[in-house]
Amino acid sequence: MSIYEWMNERIDLDSVKKFALKKRVPIFYGSVWYYLGGVSLFLFMVQVFTGILLILYYQPGAETAYESVKFIISRVEFGWLIREVHSWSANLFILFAFFHMFTVFFAKAYRKPREMTWVTGMILLMLSLGFGFSGYLLPWNELAYFATKVGSDIAGAVPVIGDFALRLLRAGDEVSGATLTRFYGIHTALLPGMFTVVLGIHLILVQVQGMSVPPEIEKIPEEKRKSIPFFPDFALQDAMAWLIVLNLIALLAVFFPWDLGPKADPLASAPAGIKPEWYFMFMFQTLKYIPAHVLFIEGELFGIMLFSIGGLIWFLVPFLDKKANDGIRTPFWTWFGILLIIYMIVLTAWGYLT
Amino acid sequence: MSNLTKTEIKKERRSFLNTILKTGLVAWVASVIYPVARFLVPPKTAELNVNNIDLGLVAEFPKNSSKIVRFGRKPIIVIRKESGDFKALEATCTHLDCNVQFKKETEQIWCACHNGLYDIEGKNISGPPPKPLAQFKVDIAREKIIVSKMDLS
The missing domain is CATH 1.20.5 (Single alpha-helices involved in coiled-coils or other helix-helix interfaces)
Structure with a gap:
């Protein structure tokens, strides 16, 4: 008796197999978008794998963190590679998650019945930004130190809960070794746990509901639409995409290494040309150009309000864009998406060019 | 019932x-x-109750230069102007908490994070900072630089 048969007698694997073989992927001009979620998933798995490896040598703490990262990249065999892959894969992960999100947005895939998939996706994005923010501090270098000071100070400007949030994040009043320990815990235990659960729900929803197609394609009668089976056709294409991305990471890791820079020093001035990670750049740039006071509100607070409201609207798009449920594209939401992308690109480019 | x-x-x-x-x-x-x-x-950790700090001899602090030092838990920036006078201010930008730096060429204080600018007296003059930098008092006693908290009276 094969293992399959043995298990099938106990947990009915046949029905799972039947479900998997029935799964089909629509073929149309936008089929390439279907890779984006899969690639993001692959990059997340790369992060988990390289992250676990880095934990084996990394030592949190103001006196040890920077030194242990230096040890990893200079003494541990292939340590440089593991760290570079972790950094590059993290950046690509955010990039692909953004691509994934915007294609979903413009394909209106968030419309009924997939609202929960969108909402879980947004939660995953926030957790990812949390991963980025907390992981950035761990090497305890100069850039990381000031980025964390600024980031946590922004949290501190939130009315009412600000002070509490700031102390909670910093594990004290200042960014210190205690902050580092806390961020380490957040980055390696709290966020991975939460992410895995939400990701599980996200993926189950995709399996249960199947792939979405844009409203225009949905109007074509089902028998006239083209599709291919997920197994093995699309799965192999997916594997190919993952392989290409893995090669891309290897190339980037070898030819464009991330600089560690000097160690964090609480008594140094913030260096000229200091910049956050590129995916926070558009917000950073906005904060730079908001004046000290907007009407009667402090500029900092105004910026926070701006991004909170914008983020909330984006989060709730499936419930605000009701016409999408009937397959209607409203110019308002199309323009909302386009302007958001233009805003993000222009401010990011501006931040890097000035 | x-x-x-x-x-x-x-x-x-x-x-x-x-x-x-x-x-x-x-x-x-x-x-x-x-x-x-x-x-x-x-x-809550107890506030480090520092009343003043000793920065060493005046002669050893070059003109038109600055130093960031700890005052209790907070960093402060001590500047010696071209004229030889001293100025001590909190070193963290009132905008988002980055450490500022002294610009020799213009005798101004600049924050690299979001391009905030203060004059030598710590007054916010351009960019996003909403408030001036807090002042500290500098005294010279027997050729030594002593920085202390401003009297609030």
Whole structure:
């Protein structure tokens, strides 16, 4: 008796197999978008794998963190590679998650019945930004130190809960070794746990509901639409995409290494040309150009309000864009998406060019 | 004996038990969440009560230069102007908490994070900072630089 048969007698694997073989992927001009979620998933798995490896040598703490990262990249065999892959894969992960999100947005895939998939996706994005923010501090270098000071100070400007949030994040009043320990815990235990659960729900929803197609394609009668089976056709294409991305990471890791820079020093001035990670750049740039006071509100607070409201609207798009449920594209939401992308690109480019 | 039927009595009992259960559940959740929430908040560390710090000899502090030092827990920036006078200000930008730097060429204080600018007196003159930098007092006693808190009187 094969293992399959043995298990099938106990947990009915046949029905799972039947479900998997029935799964089909629509073929149309936008089929390439279907890779984006899969690639993001692959990059997340790369992060988990390289992250676990880095934990084996990394030592949190103001006196040890920077030194242990230096040890990893200079003494541990292939340590440089593991760290570079972790950094590059993290950046690509955010990039692909953004691509994934915007294609979903413009394909209106968030419309009924997939609202929960969108909402879980947004939660995953926030957790990812949390991963980025907390992981950035761990090497305890100069850039990381000031980025964390600024980031946590922004949290501190939130009315009412600000002070509490700031102390909670910093594990004290200042960014210190205690902050580092806390961020380490957040980055390696709290966020991975939460992410895995939400990701599980996200993926189950995709399996249960199947792939979405844009409203225009949905109007074509089902028998006239083209599709291919997920197994093995699309799965192999997916594997190919993952392989290409893995090669891309290897190339980037070898030819464009991330600089560690000097160690964090609480008594140094913030260096000229200091910049956050590129995916926070558009917000950073906005904060730079908001004046000290907007009407009667402090500029900092105004910026926070701006991004909170914008983020909330984006989060709730499936419930605000009701016409999408009937397959209607409203110019308002199309323009909302386009302007958001233009805003993000222009401010990011501006931040890097000035 | 009351006029309640058996079913009515059962219903009352059930809703009574439900209330007890729900209250118990809420109490249980609260008794778990409360200690966890308190645990997450770091304990207040005593304010390092520093009244003044000694920065060494005046002669060893070059003109038109600056130094960031610790005053209690907070970093402060001490500047010696071209004229030889001293100025001490808090070193963290009032915008988003980055450490500022002294620009020799213009005798201004600049924050690299978001391009905030202060004049030599710590007044915010351009960019996003909403407030001036807090002042500290500098005294020269027997050729030594002593930085202390401003008298608030």
